[in-house]
Amino acid sequence: MSFEPLEIFQHLFAAYGPQHWWPGETPFEIIVGAVLTQNTAWNNVSRAIANLKGEGLLSLEALYAAPPERVLRLIAPSGFYNVKYRRLQALLGYFHSRQGAWQYLHTAPVEEARAELLSIHGIGPETADSILLYAFGRLTFVVDAYTRRLFARLGEDWVEKAPYEAVRRYFMEGLPPDVALYNEFHALIVTHSKAHCRKRPHCAGCPLGQHCAAQRTAALCV
DNA sequence: GTCCAGGGCCTAC
């Protein structure tokens, strides 16, 4: 029994409804969160964001100019704070010095905008896609660890270890070119994974149960 | 105490 990515989206949407992602109020907050959440549980990231917000540092110029030791202290709860500080500075430096960066990322062909973000130290494919999709509303699919695990369990085994670009292509070629759909799909994958996975053997009531059970005898659903 | 989380860079083969 095979399936299309769109079917999985439809099952998840029916089960969980619209997610209204990203969990951040402004594009700048989304950008900062995208870096801080690298290989990190969101709960820890939200503490760091709250710290920055509480000290009025959730703006480009304020955060870029803030003393390193102050920023390090505030973002510490998100972990990897030394590397994340350098990556944040690199990204903020880009927006600070690159004239018309915001407009460019909004309007340039998406692959060009993506290449520009990827050239910044500390911005890899997932972070670039998160920024483009959620802060700029651009058409690009976000592939993360949840996405790989879920689709591997559903039967697309190759997705688990395949190069990022190959997985991204699989989704973008299998889905209609719809920013709102990409936005919701990634959010739904995260919501579903947190709700159902790795804690229970083969969850009862899993909205993907048909696909999952048909594909695997695996002990874990995602 | 152990494991792991919404990655990406650097270094060795």
Place this chain on the structure above:
DNA sequence: GTAGGCCATGGA
């Protein structure tokens, strides 16, 4: 081109 080490906190 790719496998392995590294970065660090907080919750389960």
